[in-house]
Amino acid sequence: MIPFEFVVIGKPISHQAKDRKRLKDWKEKVRKTAEAYWQGKLPIGDLITVVITHYYDAIPGDESSVPDSDNIVKPVRDALNGLIYVDDYQITDFISRRRNLNASFRIKGLTPALAEGFTKGEEFLHIKIEAAPDPENLF
Secondary structure (H helix, E strand, O other): OOOEEEEEEOOOOOOOOOOHHHHHHHHHHHHHHHHHHHOOOOOEOOOEEEEEEEEEOOOOOOOOOOOOHHHHHHHHHHHHEOOOEOOHHHEEEEEEEEEEOOOOOOOOOOOHHHHHHHHHOOOEEEEEEEEOOOHHHOO
């Protein structure tokens, strides 16, 4: 079941968006995409780590049109709640990243999900859910 990863193609919508319909549509897109990859499995009941990487398209040095990482996280977490995990209290570790698609990348171990994102030629989110680290072995 985990690690589990998938991509959502398109520009993410901030939880602060004034257009509530666009936000609702974005959450539905995230959930439907996750459902397609998850394929009817029960939600994970264990503690987990969630990593979201936003691969955005912007002119280097001018990222004014790119939503803040912290504002795109909540809609994704909400969309996955009850589907991938029982409740988001299970997320012990959360990593949010931003990467400009116009940069150079060196990728080791390219996964099929990440390859799918890069081959579409537009912005996307890469979402990965994995087991939480053992709290007794963190340091």
